[in-house]
Amino acid sequence: MKYALAVYGAAGTGGQSSQTALSFARALLASGHEIIRVFFYQDGVHNASGLISPPQDEQNLPEQWQNLVKEHNIDAVVCIAAALRRGVVNAEEAQRYELPGSNLREGYELSGLGQLLEATVEADRFVTFGD
Amino acid sequence: MSQSICIISTQAPYRGQFAKEALDAALVSASYEIPTSLLLMGDGVYQVLEGQSPDQLGRKNIASMFQSLELYGIETVYIDGESLGERGIAPEQLLPLYTLLEGDAVASFLAQQDKVLSF
Amino acid sequence: MATLHTVNKTGQPLELCLRALNAGDSVLLLEEGVYALYEAGDVLSELLRHVAVHVLDADVLARGMTNRDNLDIDMIDYQGFVELTETNDKVVSWF
Structure with missing residues (x-):
């Protein structure tokens, strides 16, 4: 079946939803399902930040997400409004808003909420991971 | 035939960006001509309490954002009656x-x- | 249209979930929601009266918990979570 996921949390935002979503996504793929899109919204946008550096003896969730996205060629979309609000930007947005740098990880696309709604309707199943 | 989408909003109006981001999702959904409904439950019912003036918080008035729903064809907001009762809120205290x-x-x-x- | 309800906290999310249930729905307690096992209050008993309730094993084990009160709750892994999303028509998340 086709799945779309929405992720609202990240390591450091208080909840566990990013980890849960990642484990669920792995289990989906292991069962032969297709993930048509992962949409990172609210605090979930921090998962796409390349500036998060947890201590060596802790897991690096943003890195694990990126590995999954790359390995399975997952359409990973980060809500642009939520990302700008929280300091997650690509080079283009950094230039537009004259910010001192950019941090969006490779493999992610900044886009609008339309991408969430479109995936919700297209997917057979839509699952929200709230924080 | 387009699928119907219901957006459930359960958080208080000025808790983070939950209320605003739920409204944004509802507006975008309706603008895609997806049959869209918005359901407020739990602390989410505080979002439509009349008389909000969040100027001193430096925040936009969440209640007034609800007014724009109609422009996108969302003519009513569904509210869990039990959540109102638990909070001692009468329906007359809400946006109409x-x-x-x-x-x-x-x-x-x-x-x-x-x-x-x-x- | 059967629905899978995921609940990631006790308190408001669990209470709202109870109000949204229809016969044939399923509930999955995960993350902090698994504490419902030790808070076996009215809401959980009410849930158990109406629908099948599951808990995610990773979250139960992480917290050093067990189904000590022998509640009629089924412990599942992520594979089981995936299966619940297959057998239900949609998923509603309460958090």
Whole structure:
């Protein structure tokens, strides 16, 4: 079946939803399902930040997400409004808003909420991971 | 035939960006001509309490954002009656844009939806 | 249209979920929601009266918990979570 996921949390935002979503996504793929899109919204946008550096003896969730996205060629979309609000930007947005740098990880696309709604309707199943 | 989407909003209006981001999702959904409904439950019912003036918080008035729903064809906001009762709020204290769902009506309303987004 | 309800906290999310249930729905307690096992209050008993309730094993084990009160709750892994999303028509998340 086709799945779309929405992720609202990240390591450091208080909840566990990013980890849960990642484990669920792995289990989906292991069962032969297709993930048509992962949409990172609210605090979930921090998962796409390349500036998060947890201590060596802790897991690096943003890195694990990126590995999954790359390995399975997952359409990973980060809500642009939520990302700008929280300091997650690509080079283009950094230039537009004259910010001192950019941090969006490779493999992610900044886009609008339309991408969430479109995936919700297209997917057979839509699952929200709230924080 | 387009699927129906229900957006459930359960957080208080000025808690983070939950209320605003749920409203944004509802507006975008309706602008895609997806049959869209918005359901407020729990602390989410505080979002439509009349008389909000959040100027001193430096925040935009969440209640007034609800007024724009109509422009996108969302003519009513569904509200869980039990959540109002628990908070001692009378329906007259809310923006006049709602449909109350009492008792089992919440469950049967949700059963009719194709997809549900929670905030 | 059967629905899978995921609940990631006790308190408001669990209470709202109870109000949204229809016959044939399923509930999955995960993350902090698994504490419902030790808070076996009215809401959980009410849930158990109406629908099948599951808990996610990773979250139960992480917290050093067990189904000590022998509640009629089924412990599942992520594979089981995936299966619940297959057998239900949609998923509603309460958090």
